[in-house]
Amino acid sequence: MEYRKLGKTGLEISLLGLGGFHLLEISFEKIRGLVKTYLDAGGNYFETAHAYGNGESERKLSKVLPSSGVVIATKTGKRTAEEAKRELLKSLKNLNRKHVDILFLHAVTDDKDWDRIISSGGAIEALEWAKVEGLVRFVGITSHGYGGTLLRVLKEYPFDLFMTQFNYYDRFNFPEIETKVLPFALSNNIGIIAMKPLADGFLFRSVERAFRYVKTLPVSCIVSGINSLDQLKRDIEVLDLPVYDELELAELQRLAPELGNYVCRLCLECLPCPEGINIPALFLAEGRFDRQMLNGEYEDVQDYALRDRLAHWFQSEKQARLEYQTLSPGVSECTECGVCSQRCPYNIDIPRKLKIVKSKFEKGYIW
Template sequence: MKKRKLGKTGLEISLLGFGGFHLIEIPADQAAGLLNTYLDRGGNYLETAASYGDGESEKKIGEIVKQRRDELILASKTGVRDAEGAMEEIDRSLKNLQTDQLDIIFMHGVGDEDDLKEILKPGGSLEAAKKAKEMGKVKHIGITGHGQPDVLIEALKTGEFEVMMTHFNYFDNFNFPRLEQELLPLVKEKNIGTLCMKPLADGFLWQNVEDAFRYVFSLPIDTVVTGMNNQEMLEMDLKLAAEFEPMTAVEKEELFKNAEELGDYVCRQCKECTVSRQDGENIKDVFRMEGYYDRQMYDGRPRNPADYALRDRLRFWFGDQKLAEKRYKQLEIKAADLLKKTAEFKACKYGLNIKDKLEIVDYKLGESEIMQ
């Protein structure tokens, strides 16, 4: 399997990484079979977290680690924010994984500025990670985040983290445009190892797996980490990694135009809005706040129960509603203001009904109490 350099860590990491969360869903012998197959086929990155099944994922991976430690890059995560608790969790992870050293320990799921401050302050979990590094228990320190990337951008400016992991996919690219517009250039500038998670947008892109993986493989990231809990899924992902060819700009635009998950509702955040030269930036601001709020998943359209349930489960997955509401209030021009101008707007090149969408945003984030 093709390998890429993991930032400035000196590690070479396989294009496809194995995420350990979904191992808690299957018996230990099946997990072992999948992990061994993955390593036999050239993969070398195994990642888990202390919180996955309260250590169950680590224990299943540990059975493989004790036999094949020299063949793999091993990472786990701690969600504890104080130094004492984080060190205890690191030690428990080492025991569960049957090793004396992690290649990477991640400060896991950093959600906002207050969360980051807890990690960075004296007595915070970063202090434990640094001590563990001095003691040889870990080699490198990383950070993970979900949803809006503002806090990750601030964290990486501190110079404390060698590796960063967050979600990249062709759907959330338009809900959180700073991921690719600002975060990726920053990690490349600082030569920080860059890991992609959620290439299928938490399963939302399940009908378009090949394009979804090809899209993220084509980004300037170092590996794509995904959970695999059956042989069919593993074989498909290994095949996609082995046969990967970078997506061209033309192919990417075709995907943005035709992907059914984007459809004629999700704003593509075009560099130049085709709807209005004067109000285009305001329109994009409003729709970006909708992306923060619920990933533009509620669109007022009837669906079958399975589709509705998936959207309803995932729309608030990252918990950025309050952030969206706060920033929406700070906008000088909101959906209600733009609705007064819709007669002046031109057709969106992606077919979005701007008037309907503005009414939905006003319902979600504005003053409207019912959807018009």
């Protein structure tokens, strides 16, 4: 098992982290075997939350974790200091621990959410209280989808670490995570935990590609939701593969089946549009809206069901609409000249895709 340093915390953690949500789905005996195999392989990072089954994930882990030699993280989704304090104390009781290594503020996704947290009586006070009382060693924040608020948060408060999604699919729906948040974190020695390497399961057919991609990034740990020994062994095996070089990354971006000839890679080769349309910005807004998953063409019923379930997983529609509304000229100005499609190195039918984007944002439009 490879180990990487977790930013300013100084902790050395295993590249593969064991997520706690999916432990709700399996029996205690299976969890015992899963944890033993993970520990035997060198894994040392366990993550859970009180919100996972109202403490059930924490209680299950408490019965199988060793008393030392592991890093334990839990989360609170509460936004006031008093509620967050109470939830942390419940988590400690569930975990049968006097303290945890890491406490995350869970799922901080927009500016209003952050404003509540840092206001008088907000949850940030609970984190500071917990550190003073010795109940937590380090504090972090988790975020999903759009990274604008996450970047603001990291600039305004000295968190020790953060966790958000990293995968080669959402790289093109929320590019600011890799282009802005990641560099800021690295320059300020903030620990980086990656989650959703399989894009919530969307990349289940491409496990090797998915894990190699995230391993290539300068993250400290990749947390995976695992509910079987087969999944665990597979994840350990693929993480033993080498990182991608630049040519391999370009090849992945070009040929990944989940990206296909629909997902915009934001390469800008389609510009300039004769009508002045900012084509990549419109497709980026679509990425915020539904992760560019609903494309009107599906391989089979399973593919459709998965896309339909995951399209709005991050709930970034508000940000998507804000971005869409600021773009002028809009989709209606497209003359379908086809120049953009001829330039696109990924063979995207851009006029068709623009119609789909319009149908998503403007009720009643049929493409």
